[in-house]
Amino acid sequence: MKNILILVFASVLAGCGGGDGANGPATPVVTPPTSAATVCGIEAGPKLLQGAVTAVHDGDTLTLSVAGVSHKVRLDSIDAPELAQPFGYVSQSALSTSVLGKSVKVAYAQTDQYDRIVGAVFTDNCQYVNLSQVATGMAWFYKAYQCEVSATVRQQFTQAQDQAVESRSGLWVQNDPEAPWFYRNGTEPVTPTCKSDLPAWASTTALAAVGATTAANSSTPVPGANGTAICYTGPRGGTYTLTATGSKNYGGC
Structure with a gap:
């Protein structure tokens, strides 16, 4: 009886895709970004x-x-x-x-x-x-x-x-x-x-x-010269405002 139960359990496990059998689904391998893709x-x-x-x-x-x-x-x-x-x-x-x-x-x-x-x-x-x-x-x-x-x-x-x-x-x-x-x-x-x-x-x-992102390269908003626009400072010190569509307007400060 013990041997029969073992055989039944193994059959159920195989049907569920468990184990390392060739017919079972392969286990996904996650490769960290440590080599060139x-x-x-x-x-x-x-x-x-x-x-x-x-x-x-x-x-x-x-x-x-x-x-x-x-x-x-x-x-x-x-x-x-x-x-x-x-x-x-x-x-x-x-x-x-x-x-x-x-x-x-x-x-x-x-x-x-x-x-x-x-x-x-x-x-x-x-x-x-x-x-x-x-x-x-x-x-x-x-x-x-x-x-x-x-x-x-x-x-x-x-x-x-x-x-x-x-x-x-x-x-x-x-x-x-x-x-x-x-x-x-x-x-x-x-x-x-x-x-x-x-x-x-x-x-x-x-x-x-x-x-x-550090304090040195973050885009920190500051009040614009006209009192309404917001001037942003880019990572290399350039300043710009944002248009209604989200585009950068250099020279708008």
């Missing part, structure tokens, strides 16, 4: 969203709709001209041509202080949109954040920008184009020396460091 052959980020682009705000920011939820996405590694700068609307138009109304994948590791996803954008045919913006002279390689991507990706952006400058593509047709970070803040950020060939997100410690 790739999309379209690019070391891009440990998290992934896929959806349709519903809006393009400028040359490096878009809105992604995923299952009815909108996500603001800031393309990593690049900085496009502000709309008020030369080539600002040209850059926005180029990004729109690449992604607006289309399905894309966004690989990312973090959000910024404005709650935007900061990530790499890929079309269904594996166009690396961030890199395309730089290669066509529609944006700068944002070297102040170069350690957040791998050495291989840094090299790709460096080469793309060098070729765009040499061929005077896009904004590089100008003799001395003003970088958007200097336009916003009036200063040149320090280009960091990367201590690893891996992207920052490949280390949980580094990810926590780059994702943290």
Whole structure:
């Protein structure tokens, strides 16, 4: 009788998917972000969203709709001209041509202080949109954040920008184009020396460091000069107000 009960219990357990049998469902394996995850052959980020682009705000920011939820996405590694700068609307138009109304994948590791996803954008045919913006002279390689991507990706952006400058593509047709970070803040950020060939997100410690918001880089509202608008201070000291649609208006303070 004891042997019969054991056999019955084993049969019930197998039917419920228990045990390690080949016919049972595999146990999900959760891999922490300690090694590079790739999309379209690019070391891009440990998290992934896929959806349709519903809006393009400028040359490096878009809105992604995923299952009815909108996500603001800031393309990593690049900085496009502000709309008020030369080539600002040209850059926005180029990004729109690449992604607006289309399905894309966004690989990312973090959000910024404005709650935007900061990530790499890929079309269904594996166009690396961030890199395309730089290669066509529609944006700068944002070297102040170069350690957040791998050495291989840094090299790709460096080469793309060098070729765009040499061929005077896009904004590089100008003799001395003003970088958007200097336009916003009036200063040149320090280009960091990367201590690893891996992207920052490949280390949980580094990810926590780059994702943290401190008093030094938070956006603290202060009363505007006109008494009604609110001026915000960005992470690099630039000031701006917000429009009714939530866009940043530099010079509005």
